[in-house]
Amino acid sequence: MKYTDESLNNKKILITGGAGFIGSNLAMYFQKFHPNAEVIVFDSFRSEKTFSNGNFKSLGHFKNLLDFNGEVIVGDITNKDDLARIDKIKFDYIFHEAAISDTTVIDQDAILRANVNAYKDLLEMSLRHGAKMIYASSAGTYGNTQAPNIVGQGEIPENVYGFSKLCMDKLTYKFLKENPEHIVGLRYFNVYGENELYKGKTASMILQLGIQALKNKKVRLFKMGEQKRDFVYVQDVVMANIKAISGKSGVYNVGSGESRSFNDIVKCLQNEFGEFEVEYFDNPYKFFQNHTHADIEPTKEALGYNPRYKLEDGIKEYAKSIKEIADKGEF
Numbered sequence: 001m002k003y004t005d006e007s008l009n010n011k012k013i014l015i016t017g018g019a020g021f022i023g024s025n026l027a028m029y030f031q032k033f034h035p036n037a038e039v040i041v042f043d044s045f046r047s048e049k050t051f052s053n054g055n056f057k058s059l060g061h062f063k064n065l066l067d068f069n070g071e072v073i074v075g076d077i078t079n080k081d082d083l084a085r086i087d088k089i090k091f092d093y094i095f096h097e098a099a100i101s102d103t104t105v106i107d108q109d110a111i112l113r114a115n116v117n118a119y120k121d122l123l124e125m126s127l128r129h130g131a132k133m134i135y136a137s138s139a140g141t142y143g144n145t146q147a148p149n150i151v152g153q154g155e156i157p158e159n160v161y162g163f164s165k166l167c168m169d170k171l172t173y174k175f176l177k178e179n180p181e182h183i184v185g186l187r188y189f190n191v192y193g194e195n196e197l198y199k200g201k202t203a204s205m206i207l208q209l210g211i212q213a214l215k216n217k218k219v220r221l222f223k224m225g226e227q228k229r230d231f232v233y234v235q236d237v238v239m240a241n242i243k244a245i246s247g248k249s250g251v252y253n254v255g256s257g258e259s260r261s262f263n264d265i266v267k268c269l270q271n272e273f274g275e276f277e278v279e280y281f282d283n284p285y286k287f288f289q290n291h292t293h294a295d296i297e298p299t300k301e302a303l304g305y306n307p308r309y310k311l312e313d314g315i316k317e318y319a320k321s322i323k324e325i326a327d328k329g330e331f
C-alpha cells in the first residue's frame with residue numbers, strides 16, 4: 001500500500017529502542033503527525049550495568065518519553081520471554097532502533113547477540129505479523145574505506161559494532177530473496193539532535209563540543225580537526241524512516257550527503273554561542289573513521305529521501321536545546 005498521511009490510521013507500530021535518541025524522536029513524530037496510529041515503545045531502558053569501557057549497557061531514558069502518550073513496554077530484545085510478550089501484539093510496522101549503539105564497546109559476544117541475533121528474531125516476528133521491518137544500520141559498516149561511501153562497496157568495518165550492522169544488512173539481503181517487499185535498512189551516518197543527552201560520552205560531537213564551548217569557553221579536538229564526517233540532523237533521520245514506509249526494500253545510506261570537518265562544527269557553534277578557544281590533541285582511537293560521506297542518490301531515488309538540514313541549519317535549530325542542557329548542568 002502506498003503511504004499517505006491517513007494510511008497509518010489504526011496501524012500498530014512497534015519502535016524497539018524507543019526510549020533512546022533516535023527511537024524517541026520517531027515516537028514523538030508519530031504522536032504529533034499520526035495521532036491515530038498506535039505506537040508501542042519497547043526498550044530495556046538504562047540500568048546501572050556498565051561495559052568495561054565504563055559506559056552504561058543500555059542508554060534509553062524515561063525522560064526522552066515524558067510527553068509520549070503511547071504504551072511503553074520494558075524488555076530486552078535478547079530475551080525470548082520479553083520478545084514473546086510483544087509477539088502477541090500484531091504489528092503493521094516495526095522500526096527497529098534497539099541496539100548496543102556504543103561503537104567503543106569491545107565485548108563481541110554482547111554486541112553480536114544484541115545487534116545480530118535479536119534482529120533475526122525480530123525479522124522472523126515481522127514475517128509472522130506481515131509487518132514491514134525498517135531497521136537502523138550504520139555508516140560503521142564502511143570502516144575506514146574510501147569516501148564517498150556507497151552501499152555494496154568498501155564495507156570493511158573497523159570495530160565489532162560496524163561488523164554487527166554489516167551482519168544485519170547481509171541477513172536482510174538473504175531474507176529479501178524470499179520476501180522482496182518487506183525490509184528497509186537505513187545506514188545512518190553521524191546523527192545529532194534533541195534527545196541525545198542520555199547517550200553521555202557516546203553523544204554526537206556536536207553536543208559534546210557545544211557543551212564544552214558553553215561551559216569552558218574552550219573545546220578539545222583530535223588533531224587537526226580536519227577529519228570529515230557526514231553529520232545528519234535527527235529530523236532528517238526521522239524523515240528517512242517515514243519515507244521507508246512506502247519505499248522500495250533494500251539497504252540505503254542516510255546522511256546529509258555532505259562531508260564536513262570537526263573544524264566546521266566549531267565554526268557553526270561559534271556562530272551560535274560566540275568565540276571560544278580550540279585545543280588539539282592526539283587521537284587515541286585506531287579505528288576512528290577519518291572520512292565519511294554518504295552517497296544518498298539511491299536513497300533519494302528508492303525512498304524519496306531529501307535531507308533538509310545542512311550542518312549550519314541543524315546546529316542552528318539544535319542550539320537552543322544545547323544551551324538548555326548546559327544551563328541545567330545536565331552534561
Ligand SMILES: NC(=O)c1ccc[n+]([C@@H]2O[C@H](COP(=O)([O-])OP(=O)(O)OC[C@H]3O[C@@H](n4cnc5c(N)ncnc54)[C@H](O)[C@@H]3O)[C@@H](O)[C@H]2O)c1
Binds near residue numbers: 043057096136140199
Ligand atoms: N546516533 C547515531 O549517530 C547512529 C549512527 C548509526 C547508527 N545508529 C543506530 O541507530 C539506532 C538508534 O541509535 P541511538 O543513537 O538512538 O542510540 P541509543 O543508544 O540512544 O538508542 C538505542 C536504544 O536501544 C535500547 N536498547 C539497547 N539494548 C537493548 C536491548 N537488549 N533490548 C531492548 N532495548 C535495548 C537502549 O536502551 C536505547 O534506548 C541504533 O541501532 C544505532 O546503532 C545510530
